Amino acid sequence: MGALDERLDLLYRLGGGAGANRIAGGDAETRACELVSEWLEEAGLEVERDAFGNVVGRLRGSRPELPEVWTGSHLDSVPDGGRYDGALGVVAAIEAVIAVGRAERTLGVVAFRDEERGCNGSLAAVAGGRLPGRFVELHVEQGPVLERLDAPLGVVTSIVGSTRREVVFEGAAGHAGTTPMDARDDALVAAAEYVLRVRAAARAIDGAVATVGRLEVEPGAVNVIPGRVRLTVDARAPDADRLGQLLEALDLGPGIDLAPVELDPTVRAVLREELERLGLPAVELPSGAGHDAGVLAAAGVETGMLFVRSLNGGVSHSPDELTSDEDVALAVDALTGALRRLADS
Amino acid sequence: MGALDERLDLLYRLGGGAGANRIAGGDAETRACELVSEWLEEAGLEVERDAFGNVVGRLRGSRPELPEVWTGSHLDSVPDGGRYDGALGVVAAIEAVIAVGRAERTLGVVAFRDEERGCNGSLAAVAGGRLPGRFVELHVEQGPVLERLDAPLGVVTSIVGSTRREVVFEGAAGHAGTTPMDARDDALVAAAEYVLRVRAAARAIDGAVATVGRLEVEPGAVNVIPGRVRLTVDARAPDADRLGQLLEALDLGPGIDLAPVELDPTVRAVLREELERLGLPAVELPSGAGHDAGVLAAAGVETGMLFVRSLNGGVSHSPDELTSDEDVALAVDALTGALRRLADS
Numbered sequence: 288m289g290a291l292d293e294r295l296d297l298l299y300r301l302g303g304g305a306g307a308n309r310i311a312g313g314d315a316e317t318r319a320c321e322l323v324s325e326w327l328e329e330a331g332l333e334v335e336r337d338a339f340g341n342v343v344g345r346l347r348g349s350r351p352e353l354p355e356v357w358t359g360s361h362l363d364s365v366p367d368g369g370r371y372d373g374a375l376g377v378v379a380a381i382e383a384v385i386a387v388g389r390a391e392r393t394l395g396v397v398a399f400r401d402e403e404r405g406c407n408g409s410l411a412a413v414a415g416g417r418l419p420g421r422f423v424e425l426h427v428e429q430g431p432v433l434e435r436l437d438a439p440l441g442v443v444t445s446i447v448g449s450t451r452r453e454v455v456f457e458g459a460a461g462h463a464g465t466t467p468m469d470a471r472d473d474a475l476v477a478a479a480e481y482v483l484r485v486r487a488a489a490r491a492i493d494g495a496v497a498t499v500g501r502l503e504v505e506p507g508a509v510n511v512i513p514g515r516v517r518l519t520v521d522a523r524a525p526d527a528d529r530l531g532q533l534l535e536a537l538d539l540g541p542g543i544d545l546a547p548v549e550l551d552p553t554v555r556a557v558l559r560e561e562l563e564r565l566g567l568p569a570v571e572l573p574s575g576a577g578h579d580a581g582v583l584a585a586a587g588v589e590t591g592m593l594f595v596r597s598l599n600g601g602v603s604h605s606p607d608e609l610t611s612d613e614d615v616a617l618a619v620d621a622l623t624g625a626l627r628r629l630a631d632s
Numbered sequence: 633m634g635a636l637d638e639r640l641d642l643l644y645r646l647g648g649g650a651g652a653n654r655i656a657g658g659d660a661e662t663r664a665c666e667l668v669s670e671w672l673e674e675a676g677l678e679v680e681r682d683a684f685g686n687v688v689g690r691l692r693g694s695r696p697e698l699p700e701v702w703t704g705s706h707l708d709s710v711p712d713g714g715r716y717d718g719a720l721g722v723v724a725a726i727e728a729v730i731a732v733g734r735a736e737r738t739l740g741v742v743a744f745r746d747e748e749r750g751c752n753g754s755l756a757a758v759a760g761g762r763l764p765g766r767f768v769e770l771h772v773e774q775g776p777v778l779e780r781l782d783a784p785l786g787v788v789t790s791i792v793g794s795t796r797r798e799v800v801f802e803g804a805a806g807h808a809g810t811t812p813m814d815a816r817d818d819a820l821v822a823a824a825e826y827v828l829r830v831r832a833a834a835r836a837i838d839g840a841v842a843t844v845g846r847l848e849v850e851p852g853a854v855n856v857i858p859g860r861v862r863l864t865v866d867a868r869a870p871d872a873d874r875l876g877q878l879l880e881a882l883d884l885g886p887g888i889d890l891a892p893v894e895l896d897p898t899v900r901a902v903l904r905e906e907l908e909r910l911g912l913p914a915v916e917l918p919s920g921a922g923h924d925a926g927v928l929a930a931a932g933v934e935t936g937m938l939f940v941r942s943l944n945g946g947v948s949h950s951p952d953e954l955t956s957d958e959d960v961a962l963a964v965d966a967l968t969g970a971l972r973r974l975a976d977s
Binding site for chain 1: 773774775776777780792794796804806807808809810811812813814815818820821823824825827828831834835840841842843844845846847849852853854855856857858864866868919920921922945946947948949
């Protein structure tokens with residue numbers, strides 16, 4: 288654990304501040320890419336940067352004509368982000384590829400840039416066209432599911448689809464003292480009913496979530512009945528059917544912003560078998576957040592994703608984000624085993 | 633109606649803008665007081681200004697040693713306010729006192745300043761100590777009750793008591809995608825339930841109203857579960873018992889900011905009889921808004937209040953505020969009759 292932990296610390300401290308501060312496009316993200324390039328070269332990998340700045344280090348296989356097998360994650364962070372988000376997937380990838388050593392297929396460690404603002408690094412890589420045949424991303428869960436199941440690791444089944452909408456409620460502003468209750472058309476009362484409906488609708492659909500994250504009241508004065516409320520709904524579900532049901536229940540119309548992506552059944556099976564080999568429960572779960580893995584999967588790469596348990600209730604995008612050393616060690620072990628099999632078949 | 637209507641127009645246009653703009657402390661309010669002073673002098677009344685700038689015009693009675701009888705209202709307005717709010721009670725008072733003529737008691741027309749920000753003019757007059765024995769304020773209802781009852785005029789029973797509080801809901805901010813519905817502690821869901829509870833509690837108490845006028849969500853991002861919500865509750869009821877019940881139902885504790893004030897039974901009876909004399913339904917209703925009449929009543933003045941029907945659903949504090957010429961004429965008639973009786977007894 289020494290080297291990996293030290294590297295996580297180095298990356299965590301690069302941008303200063305209260306947490307990880309490797310904001311996409313900033314100096315700390317650039318220095319993180321340089322640092323990772325050095326570690327890859329020290330490990331004997333051939334390092335390449337694409338036009339967007341994504342870093343790929345390759346360990347040439349005995350049959351380099353076969354499609355490559357990559358692992359990795361992203362190096363940027365949100366402001367004051369967590370220690371493990373993205374960074375863990377990169378430093379663990381280096382350990383795992385070194386542990387596998389020379390295989391039939393060429394192994395690659397990839398460090399994507401600019402994931403947090405919408406997977407721009409992996410989208411650029413897909414647009415550039417130089418892609419592996421298989422990809423495994425190791426990432427912290429950023430949620431409480433594995434912690435609640437007492438499971439160190441989980442295999443991701445799909446990256447959820449999502450839709451974001453603004454909904455406006457029009458009522459009639461009025462005097463809070465002189466308008467009787469039965470003469471009111473209070474936009475906030477209508478909005479409150481909708482907030483509860485959003486929760487009920489998501490609860491009724493397995494694996495779905497929906498959130499009203501913003502809500503603004505007009506005119507917003509203590510003694511004026513609200514005349515208008517604008518709120519946002521963020522609706523997500525593991526597949527298009529369920530997302531469609533959720534949107535219908537919320538009167539949001541049929542448009543899906545980001546389509547759900549199923550991950551590759553073969554890679555998933557390999558990951559599950561690795562968890563079983565380690566004596567761990569082979570938990571499968573969808574990812575509620577977007578990931579570079581989803582971009583590669585949508586581009587036709589046979590993709591799998593391994594989640595590591597987040598502690599502290601799954602808190603993420605915060606310095607409170609925490610994953611134990613023991614779970615990290617298990618994750619590196621499982622990733623190594625999976626890569627070995629994926630690179631030799 | 634000619635003179636009264638012309639005077640309302642003059643006052644309405646004083647401050648320019650889209651509605652009444654006689655903001656307390658501003659030039660237009662000062663000019664309104666000067667204009668009213670001129671009208672009072674033209675009518676032969678003795679005009680006096682107190683230290684705060686409130687105007688009183690007196691028509692000396694045959695028994696000036698008796699406590700005086702005043703009528704009037706306020707001359708300031710909210711920004712872009714209505715044509716009738718306050719101003720009607722002043723210009724109608726001039727008409728009514730002229731119509732009564734010399735009576736036993738000295739009659740006074742009062743024009744208070746600075747009512748909209750919290751009855752500061754009448755509070756200053758009460759502090760100054762020069763008060764009448766009886767007071768009748770004519771004012772537009774600023775609500776829909778009389779319009780819904782098809783009644784031109786109404787007698788006010790009480791000025792409601794009110795309490796304003798901020799309520800904070802603490803939850804746990806979290807990722808809108810990775811936190812399952814049953815692992816959430818969403819502050820906005822709790823706040824939405826409270827908004828509906830506020831409505832239900834007020835509906836269950838006759839004459840009570842309660843309003844959540846402001847609501848702010850933190851952090852307020854489309855993809856983050858709300859971690860904290862701050863909202864305001866404005867709760868009002870016609871008497872202390874009912875306001876206490878309302879506060880208890882809303883877990884707001886026992887504190888009352890503004891105590892409810894009962895208006896004088898004798899003055900109310902006189903006003904009711906005037907409505908009957910005019911063949912009108914003798915509707916009685918509480919006032920949900922604060923008024924100078926409430927300040928004088930709380931100071932021990934025998935106070936009554938006559939509401940004139942607001943059209944357009946009772947809209948107020950807006951250029952859309954409307955009261956018909958016919959209703960204004962009935963109000964002046966009722967006020968004249970009431971003053972005559974109150975000044976001769």
